[in-house]
Amino acid sequence: MTGPAVLLLDAAGPESAALARAAAKRGHQVHAATAADGPAPAPEPAGQVVTDFARPDRAVEDITAYARHRGVGAVLTANEYLTGLAALVCAELGLPGNDPHLAHAARDKAAMASVLTAAGVRVPYTRLVHDDTELQDALADLGAGFPCVIKPVSSAGSAGVTVVTSAAQAAPAADTARMARGPYSGQGEAGILVQAYATGDEYSVESVTQDAHTTHLAVTRKQVTGGARRVETGHSLPVRLPPATETAVHREVDAAIHAVGIRHGASHTEVVIDPDGRCTVIEIAARLGAGHIGILLQHALGIDVFAALLDVALGRPAALTPTAHGHATVRFITAPHSGRLTSLTGFPKRGPGVPFVRWRAAIGGPVNAAGANADRLGCFVVTGPDAAEVEQRADTLLRQIRLQVDPTPAPDDRDQLSSASRSAIAP
Numbered sequence: 001m002t003g004p005a006v007l008l009l010d011a012a013g014p015e016s017a018a019l020a021r022a023a024a025k026r027g028h029q030v031h032a033a034t035a036a037d038g039p040a041p042a043p044e045p046a047g048q049v050v051t052d053f054a055r056p057d058r059a060v061e062d063i064t065a066y067a068r069h070r071g072v073g074a075v076l077t078a079n080e081y082l083t084g085l086a087a088l089v090c091a092e093l094g095l096p097g098n099d100p101h102l103a104h105a106a107r108d109k110a111a112m113a114s115v116l117t118a119a120g121v122r123v124p125y126t127r128l129v130h131d132d133t134e135l136q137d138a139l140a141d142l143g144a145g146f147p148c149v150i151k152p153v154s155s156a157g158s159a160g161v162t163v164v165t166s167a168a169q170a171a172p173a174a175d176t177a178r179m180a181r182g183p184y185s186g187q188g189e190a191g192i193l194v195q196a197y198a199t200g201d202e203y204s205v206e207s208v209t210q211d212a213h214t215t216h217l218a219v220t221r222k223q224v225t226g227g228a229r230r231v232e233t234g235h236s237l238p239v240r241l242p243p244a245t246e247t248a249v250h251r252e253v254d255a256a257i258h259a260v261g262i263r264h265g266a267s268h269t270e271v272v273i274d275p276d277g278r279c280t281v282i283e284i285a286a287r288l289g290a291g292h293i294g295i296l297l298q299h300a301l302g303i304d305v306f307a308a309l310l311d312v313a314l315g316r317p318a319a320l321t322p323t324a325h326g327h328a329t330v331r332f333i334t335a336p337h338s339g340r341l342t343s344l345t346g347f348p349k350r351g352p353g354v355p356f357v358r359w360r361a362a363i364g365g366p367v368n369a370a371g372a373n374a375d376r377l378g379c380f381v382v383t384g385p386d387a388a389e390v391e392q393r394a395d396t397l398l399r400q401i402r403l404q405v406d407p408t409p410a411p412d413d414r415d416q417l418s419s420a421s422r423s424a425i426a427p
């Protein structure tokens with residue numbers, strides 16, 4: 001073994017697995033902090049501390065005691081819900097991490113709107129509401145009227161987010177937002193958000209900050225379903241924006257990163273760019289973009305972002321310069337409607353130009369119409385030197401996929417699916 005041990009907070013999911021592999025490849029022993037009822041870490045860690053992520057004070061104590069005992073020299077998480085805890089643990093252990101006093105603002109979207117507004121970042125006008133009277137008041141106050149967006153304060157993966165186009169849709173959308181509490185949310189989270197709708201195209205900016213210096217690795221174009229529920233169905237990178245627009249976007253993102261206290265680590269900032277090139281920040285997360293954006297960065301730009309994040313967490317210089325100049329895209333497959341998946345044909349296989357495929361819905365099992373990212377059934381990545389050819393190939397492969405969904409699920413299927421997908425931000 002070389003170097004200190006590495007601790008992952010929640011070591012389940014593809015991004016965590018990639019971090020664990022990067023650490024193991026460098027000879028670090030990998031440990032995990034997990035919830036008693038959480039998913040099992042994969043790959044299997046050298047050891048684990050079981051704690052209650054819903055009680056941050058207790059979790060900090062449990063995790064720091066464990067980390068000190070095992071000589072942990074880096075603490076990371078790919079789980080957005082644990083980025084605040086990671087900041088607290090790093091601060092307690094004296095390891096490179098984000099500002100523990102600001103980290104909540106990269107999770108709680110009410111706090112996010114306040115600190116970003118105070119920092120001069122353009123964000124959608126946002127109201128926190130606790131009851132129907134406040135909801136009606138906020139709808140009237142939005143001025144521009146409809147559409148507007150009703151969303152949970154601290155969920156993720158589009159869960160509970162509704163684009164509302166009339167007053168009649170507001171109450172059910174508010175109920176949907178209230179029900180979409182993320183994991184570990186405890187009792188404290190009462191309100192929901194009503195937000196002005198930002199018109200334009202959606203992008204995200206993938207960045208890594210080290211010693212408060214930020215490198216923007218790529219701008220990513222997002223494909224999102226239209227209508228009331230906005231599920232991410234594709235990511236493509238790197239996108240070349242007009243230089244003036246890119247400068248403006250980077251300026252907003254830099255200010256956002258600073259405002260939410262990101263000093264050492266990844267960030268994923270979602271923006272809408274309007275036809276005049278004006279950029280509105282929809283949200284910022286103190287983690288690597290989910291949805292296999294790490295794989296896209298690897299294949300398009302030759303950046304091993306997982307190794308880089310490990311270096312950042314260890315306080316070592318991170319390699320963030322592109323070594324390739326290609327293009328990569330991921331396409332997600334969603335069900336046309338809820339029901340039981342009866343057949344799947346034409347799903348691409350891994351091969352030249354298709355470095356990654358993932359299918360996670362069982363034939364014969366329940367599927368949901370796309371309401372949140374966790375409802376996505378699978379995905380594939382296409383990469384190559386030319387952006388237009390990569391996009392065209394991905395679209396062709398997507399068109400070849402045939403799904404059959406029987407619209408009459410067994411009564412208990414929906415419960416099964418929603419509990420199975422509760423903690424998943426991305427397939």
Ligand SMILES: Nc1ncnc2c1ncn2[C@@H]1O[C@H](COP(=O)(O)OP(=O)(O)O)[C@@H](O)[C@H]1O
Nearest residue numbers: 124149155156157158159161195196197198230
């Ligand atoms: N204010 C907004 N204006 C326009 N679209 C929005 C707005 N807020 C959310 N959306 C749409 O809903 C999606 C999910 O909302 P977001 O705030 O990113 O929630 P999550 O944290 O669950 O990803 C966004 O990707 C976007 O398509």
Ligand SMILES: [Mg+2]
Nearest residue numbers: 157158270283
């Ligand atoms: Mg989002």
